[in-house]
Amino acid sequence: MNLSEFGRNSIWAAIIAVPMMISPAAAQQFIPVTTYDTGPYAVNGQPFMDGFVDYLKMLNARDGGINGVKLTWEECETGYKPDRFVECYERLKNKGEAGASLFNPLGTGLTYAVIDRAPQDKIPVISLGYGRTDASDGRVFPYIFPMVTNYWSQSTAKIKFIGQKLGGMDKLKGQKIANVHHDSAYGKETIPVLAKQAEIYGFEVTHFPVTHPGLDQKATWLQIRQYKPDWVILRGWGVMNQTAIKEAARIRFPRDQMIGVWWSCAEQDTVPAGAAADGYICAGFHAAGQDFPLIQDILKHVYDKGDGAGSKKAVGTILWNRGVVNAFLSVAGIKTAQKKFGNKVMSGEQVRWGLENLNLTAADIGSQGATGLVPPLKLSCLDHEGGGGVKFQQWVGDHWEMVSDWIETDQSIVRPMIEASAAKYAAEKGLTLRTGMSLGSECP
Amino acid sequence: MFYREAGQFKASYAADQSIFPIAQDRFGVLVILAVAFVFVPLVANEYWLRSILTPFLIFSLAALGLNILTGYAGQLSLGTAGFMAVGAFAAYNLQIRIPEIPFILDFVLAGLIAAAVGILFGLPSLRIKGFYLAVATLAAQFFLEWLFTRVGWFTNYSSSGVITAPPMVMFGFEFSGAQSRYLLTLSIVAVLALAAKNMVRSEIGRAWMAVRDMDVAAEVIGIRLLHTKLLAFAVSSFYCGIAGALWAYVYLGTVEPQAFDIFRSFEILFMIIIGGLGSILGSFLGAAFIVLLPIVLNNVSSIFAGGTLSAHTLSHLELVIFGSLIIFFLIVEPAGLARLWQIAKEKFRLWPFPY
Numbered sequence: 001m002n003l004s005e006f007g008r009n010s011i012w013a014a015i016i017a018v019p020m021m022i023s024p025a026a027a028q029q030f031i032p033v034t035t036y037d038t039g040p041y042a043v044n045g046q047p048f049m050d051g052f053v054d055y056l057k058m059l060n061a062r063d064g065g066i067n068g069v070k071l072t073w074e075e076c077e078t079g080y081k082p083d084r085f086v087e088c089y090e091r092l093k094n095k096g097e098a099g100a101s102l103f104n105p106l107g108t109g110l111t112y113a114v115i116d117r118a119p120q121d122k123i124p125v126i127s128l129g130y131g132r133t134d135a136s137d138g139r140v141f142p143y144i145f146p147m148v149t150n151y152w153s154q155s156t157a158k159i160k161f162i163g164q165k166l167g168g169m170d171k172l173k174g175q176k177i178a179n180v181h182h183d184s185a186y187g188k189e190t191i192p193v194l195a196k197q198a199e200i201y202g203f204e205v206t207h208f209p210v211t212h213p214g215l216d217q218k219a220t221w222l223q224i225r226q227y228k229p230d231w232v233i234l235r236g237w238g239v240m241n242q243t244a245i246k247e248a249a250r251i252r253f254p255r256d257q258m259i260g261v262w263w264s265c266a267e268q269d270t271v272p273a274g275a276a277a278d279g280y281i282c283a284g285f286h287a288a289g290q291d292f293p294l295i296q297d298i299l300k301h302v303y304d305k306g307d308g309a310g311s312k313k314a315v316g317t318i319l320w321n322r323g324v325v326n327a328f329l330s331v332a333g334i335k336t337a338q339k340k341f342g343n344k345v346m347s348g349e350q351v352r353w354g355l356e357n358l359n360l361t362a363a364d365i366g367s368q369g370a371t372g373l374v375p376p377l378k379l380s381c382l383d384h385e386g387g388g389g390v391k392f393q394q395w396v397g398d399h400w401e402m403v404s405d406w407i408e409t410d411q412s413i414v415r416p417m418i419e420a421s422a423a424k425y426a427a428e429k430g431l432t433l434r435t436g437m438s439l440g441s442e443c444p
Numbered sequence: 445m446f447y448r449e450a451g452q453f454k455a456s457y458a459a460d461q462s463i464f465p466i467a468q469d470r471f472g473v474l475v476i477l478a479v480a481f482v483f484v485p486l487v488a489n490e491y492w493l494r495s496i497l498t499p500f501l502i503f504s505l506a507a508l509g510l511n512i513l514t515g516y517a518g519q520l521s522l523g524t525a526g527f528m529a530v531g532a533f534a535a536y537n538l539q540i541r542i543p544e545i546p547f548i549l550d551f552v553l554a555g556l557i558a559a560a561v562g563i564l565f566g567l568p569s570l571r572i573k574g575f576y577l578a579v580a581t582l583a584a585q586f587f588l589e590w591l592f593t594r595v596g597w598f599t600n601y602s603s604s605g606v607i608t609a610p611p612m613v614m615f616g617f618e619f620s621g622a623q624s625r626y627l628l629t630l631s632i633v634a635v636l637a638l639a640a641k642n643m644v645r646s647e648i649g650r651a652w653m654a655v656r657d658m659d660v661a662a663e664v665i666g667i668r669l670l671h672t673k674l675l676a677f678a679v680s681s682f683y684c685g686i687a688g689a690l691w692a693y694v695y696l697g698t699v700e701p702q703a704f705d706i707f708r709s710f711e712i713l714f715m716i717i718i719g720g721l722g723s724i725l726g727s728f729l730g731a732a733f734i735v736l737l738p739i740v741l742n743n744v745s746s747i748f749a750g751g752t753l754s755a756h757t758l759s760h761l762e763l764v765i766f767g768s769l770i771i772f773f774l775i776v777e778p779a780g781l782a783r784l785w786q787i788a789k790e791k792f793r794l795w796p797f798p799y
Contacts, residue, residue, distance in 0.1 A: 037759035046756060075755040077742055077762065082696060082703060083499065087739055090495035109700055112606045116697045120620075132604070183593060185604040185700050192603045209593070212702060310756070421603070428540070428610065 028072040029065070029334060029345050030096020031056065032103055034088045034110075039079040040213035041238035043268045044319055048106060049075065050310030051323025054298050057309070059331065061301040066335055067343040072096065078105075082113035089114055093121050098347040101334060102126055102355070104326055108186035111135075111144070118143040123348035124333070124355055128326045129154075129262055129285055133189055134421035138356060138384040139433045139443055141422070145355050147329055148285045148375065148388035151261075152193040152417065153409035157390035158259055158283060159197050160407055162231055173202035178229035180220065180236070180244060183209035186263075187235050192421075194233075196413060214240025221247040229253075234260040234282070241269035242277075249276035256281055256394065266318040270395045280395045281403060285388050286325045286373055288400055290316035293369025295324065318400070325374055333358055353440045356381060375406070381434060381443035387411075447792040463641055480630055485623045493622040496739060501629045502690045503735050507715040507727035508640055509683025514713070515722035516644055517676035518656025519569050520577050523584030524684050525708035526565075530558040530588060531685025532692035532699050533598050536607045540600060547612045551632070551689045558685025559678040561588070566677030570670060573659075585706055592701035606700045609693040625694045632690065636683060641724050643679070652676055653722075718773060720780025729781040733773075741765055 035049035036042055056071045065071050074095060076088035085105055093100045102124045105111045111131035118125045119142060126145045127135070133152045135144035149157070162177075163169040179194055181187035191207060198205045206227055208220050214236060221244075224232065232253060234244050241264040248258055260269070260282030270277035290296070295316065303312050314320040337346045337354025346354065360377045377386035389406035426433060434443045447468050454460045464470045488497065510524050534554035538545060545553070565584035569577050592598050592605075599605050612619040612628075619625050643649050651672045654662035663669050692699040711734055719730020745758040777784045 037756045038763055049755070074746060076746070077755075077759040082698075082700075086696060087495040087499075090491045091743070094491070108604070109606070109702070112604070112608070112698045112700070113696055116608065184702050185606045188604050212705070309754070425608075429608070430611070 027345060028070045028097060029101055030092075030099070031071060031073045031330065032088070032092035032095070032100045033073050033075045034078050034085060034092075034103065035075065035106055036078050036080045038077065039081075041080045044238055044263075044266065045080070045106065046310060047266075047268075047314045047317055047319040048323040048326070050308070050314055051320035051325075052104070052327045053309040053323075054302050054315075054320075055324045055327035055331075057302045057307060058298045061305070061307075062297060066331060067338050069338075069343065069345055071331075078107070078110060080107050080110070082107075082109045085110040086113050086117075089117065093123055093348075096345075098345045099123065100348060101346060101351045102330055102348065104128065104330065105131070108132070108189065109184060112185055115141065115144060121348065122352070124352040126326070126330060126333075126355070128322070128329065130186060133193075134418045134425060136383060136385040136418050137422035138379075138381045139422070139435070140426045140431060141384065142356075142381075142434060142439055143352055145379070145384045147355075147379070147384070147386050148325075148377065149390060149409060150385050150414075150418075151189045152414045153385065153411070154261065154283060154285075154390055155190045155193045156197065156410035156413055157407040158233065158261075159201065160410065161283075161390075161392050161404055162259065163201075164404070164407075169201060175203040175231065176227065176229040177203055177205045177231045177233060178208055178224050178227060179205055179233045180208045180210060180224070181233075182214060182236050182240055183211050186237065190233075190235065193414065193417060196417065200413065210236065210240055210244070212240075213238060214243055217243050217247050221251050221253075224253070225251045230257065232258045234258055234264045236260070236264045236269075240264075242272040245269065245273040245280055246276045249273075255279040259283070259392075265393070268319065275397075277395045278397055281392055282395075284318065284391050284393055285375065286321060287391075288316060288318045288321055288393070292371070292373045294328075294373060295321075297369065298324070321373065328368075328370060328374055329358075329360075329377075332360055332364075349439075355379060356384070356439075356441050358386070360386075381438065381441045447789065447795075449793075461645075463645070477634065480634075481627070485627060490622040493626040496736065498622075498626050498629050498695050499691075500731055500735050501626075501633045502687050502695055503712070503715065504728045504731040505633050505636060505690070506684050506687035506712050507719065507731045508637060508724065509680045509687060510712050511716045511719075511721065511723070511727045512640060512644070512652070512683065513676050513680035515716055515720075515726070516649060516656060517652035517673065517680075518659075519566070519673060519676060520574060521581040521677075521680070522578050522706070522709045522713065523565060523581040523588070524712045525704040525706065526585040526588035527558050527562055527681040527684035528688030528691065528708070529592055529701060529704035530561045530681070531555060531688030532704070533592055533607070533701075534558065534685065535689035535693060536609065536699075537598065537600075539610050543610075546614055547693070548614060551686055551693075554689045555682040555685040558688070559682040562677040562681025562684075563674050566674050569673050569677065582706075585709055589701050589705060604700070606698055607692070608698045609696075612693055619694075629690055629694050632686065636686065637724060637728075640683070644724070648672075648675065656722075714770075716780075718770065718780060720782030723780065723782035725785065726780050726782030729785070733769075733781065737769065738762060738766055 033049060033052055036045035056073055060071055076092060078085040078088055100123050104126050108130045111127045114125055124143050124145060126147055128147050131146045133150045135141040135146050136150050163172050194205045208224060210217055210220055236244055256279040258280055262283045262285060265282035265284055302308050333351055333355035334346050336358050337350040341350050356379055358379045362376050365371055365374050375388040377388060379386045389408055391402060391406055392404040393400040394403045449466045452467055464473060506528060513519050513521050531554045534557040535550045538550045538553055568580040572580055599607050619628055651667045654667055655672050659669060715730035715734045718733050720726025741762045745762055
């Protein structure tokens with residue numbers, strides 16, 4: 001066999017072998033894992049995906065899956081691009097015995113790209129702390145779950161926190177707030193709610209967009225210096241965050257008056273900024289650290305066997321923990337569905353029911369060793385968010401310190417806006433609101 | 445042996461000037477069209493139709509548009525994604541503001557609006573050339589992206605700046621399935637590709653090529669530079685505008701201005717460089733290379749996932765292999781994949797007796 005013949009034979013061998021290798025696994029719950037290991041947001045995507053996969057690995061190793069059903073998953077690289085995510089979505093949606101259980105896009109623009117597709121394919125989409133805010137209204141968006149807290153709720157908690165620091169909500173009057181945001185669907189999501197809050201509390205808000213990926217913000221921060229704000233709200237992602245913190249230090253804006261959103265709130269943002277990050281405050285909807293029985297289990301059953309998805313150093317960091325929380329809530333939805341439909345492989349439609357009827361009490365969370373890591377949640381047809389609170393944390397040189405208790409969100413501001421916005425969307429799309437018994441759950 | 449034109453006589457000027465003078469070529473193209481229109485929708489599953497073939501066709505159309513401007517008329521442009529954005533947002537606004545117009549007409553109107561914008565940004569081409577023109581068209585790219593991000597009217601005051609395409613309904617039929625959408629895209633692309641092929645064979649195309657090769661000489665032989673260059677910009681932007689509208693309506697169903705950023709423009713420029721400048725076929729080959737190869741690599745790599753390599757390594761490996769293949773093909777044939785195909789055809793004519 002000469003070289004070219006060898007080449008030809010190996011190509012044929014590959015063509016024949018490839019389809020044989022893709023054989024579907026039996027009796028397994030399939031969970032697609034879409035993330036980004038490449039591109040400007042890779043530093044954030046990696047630990048998140050590792051946490052997600054580590055939790056699933058732990059369940060398989062410790063309990064043999066959930067209620068006897070083994071978990072299986074497949075990773076797909078999106079690069080934080082909606083079109084690549086759609087390709088991943090289409091590729092993975094029919095894999096596994098009963099199709100994909102649910103999707104976690106990990107990106108607001110990515111979530112938008114599948115809002116129309118998810119109901120057609122009957123696959124729920126969890127957008128944990130991101131995504132389209134008005135999708136919290138499950139009557140219009142039955143398949144989208146912006147769980148724990150959405151951006152608008154978070155914004156109300158943030159303004160409350162600023163009020164607390166000032167010593168009363170009435171002190172907000174006349175304050176100047178600069179909203180430095182990533183110039184994308186994600187970054188712009190809070191503009192309407194901030195306008196509403198400014199109207200209620202009498203502060204002034206100005207928006208400073210930063211173009212993707214946000215490596216150069218000198219001009220923006222020069223404008224901020226001229227504007228002389230009392231507070232800066234940072235809504236960045238990836239490299240934009242550390243750059244913003246460094247630029248704030250350069251114009252000597254006090255970092256403890258800079259409040260970041262939870263996507264600007266990880267070690268990946270503060271450590272590279274060095275001393276500039278000292279005192280920087282930002283929001284979170286779950287805890288950091290390893291001091292939870294659940295995470296100890298992951299260390300014991302996954303990392304001690306050398307099976308960890310990523311580096312052990314990432315365990316306990318904010319984004320890794322968020323990946324765990326995301327997987328925890330996804331599995332909780334599947335478990336709820338199993339309670340109704342039996343302990344077997346759940347389809348996307350059944351998982352959707354499970355998520356909508358998820359009632360995660362403090363006792364449930366405690367029994368799984370996640371007290372303090374995951375907030376209690378209760379979802380319904382009307383509310384796909386679940387009513388989580390927001391905690392604020394401050395960077396003190398080498399670790400985060402909690403500087404607030406759970407701050408309740410202000411649903412009296414958020415809810416009417418969500419319903420109005422969802423109704424507008426429904427009108428544009430020609431959708432009717434779910435009422436009465438719909439898709440197996442009770443709607444008002 | 446099979447690919448030989450011996451014995452095919454042309455008895456009329458029409459036969460001599462036909463698009464595919466060789467019978468085997470005519471037959472080949474018909475087979476490809478038949479496969480694309482009939483066989484593929486019957487056989488391919490939803491994943492292939494929706495997320496591989498449809499984006500491939502849309503990018504082919506955009507590459508075709510840029511190839512007319514850069515490959516045939518020699519005007520280097522980096523504003524392609526900007527013109528695509530014009531098409532997408534024009535189609536969206538026409539649809540929600542004047543819902544009476546059928547959406548297919550919206551696409552044409554969106555293309556015309558993109559053409560008008562293209563003419564506007566093509567004006568500097570009369571004074572500046574080559575790389576300097578590329579920099580001038582960058583202005584179009586950044587200005588248009590800025591415009592759609594900043595001015596709320598274009599996104600119907602959507603708070604996040606994302607538009608979602610209304611349903612595409614024509615004569616009571618809704619294009620919602622993967623097959624109907626694929627066929628819609630394929631029909632549009634086929635018609636426009638045929639138009640492009642005929643344009644570049646006609647007087648217009650010859651004028652473009654004369655301007656590309658040497659514009660002073662072209663002017664001397666009586667070609668109106670202003671007219672020719674602006675026409676190239678208009679036609680190119682028309683194609684890109686329709687591609688943008690298809691991207692928003694048929695493929696994603698939702699679009700934010702960031703989907704049409706500078707990297708998209710680069711991507712399309714790479715498509716025509718790799719596929720072949722000044723070649724209709726090259727636009728398709730280049731789009732296939734840039735759009736499909738990463739997906740193929742990603743699919744292949746997912747087979748190895750869970751094995752010896754971690755998912756992190758695989759995603760990076762994909763970029764490494766993709767980059768190496770670009771370098772490999774450009775070294776093997778700097779004139780692009782279309783040229784490789786042409787060489788293969790030459791070889792075929794002599795095969796199996798290459799003496």
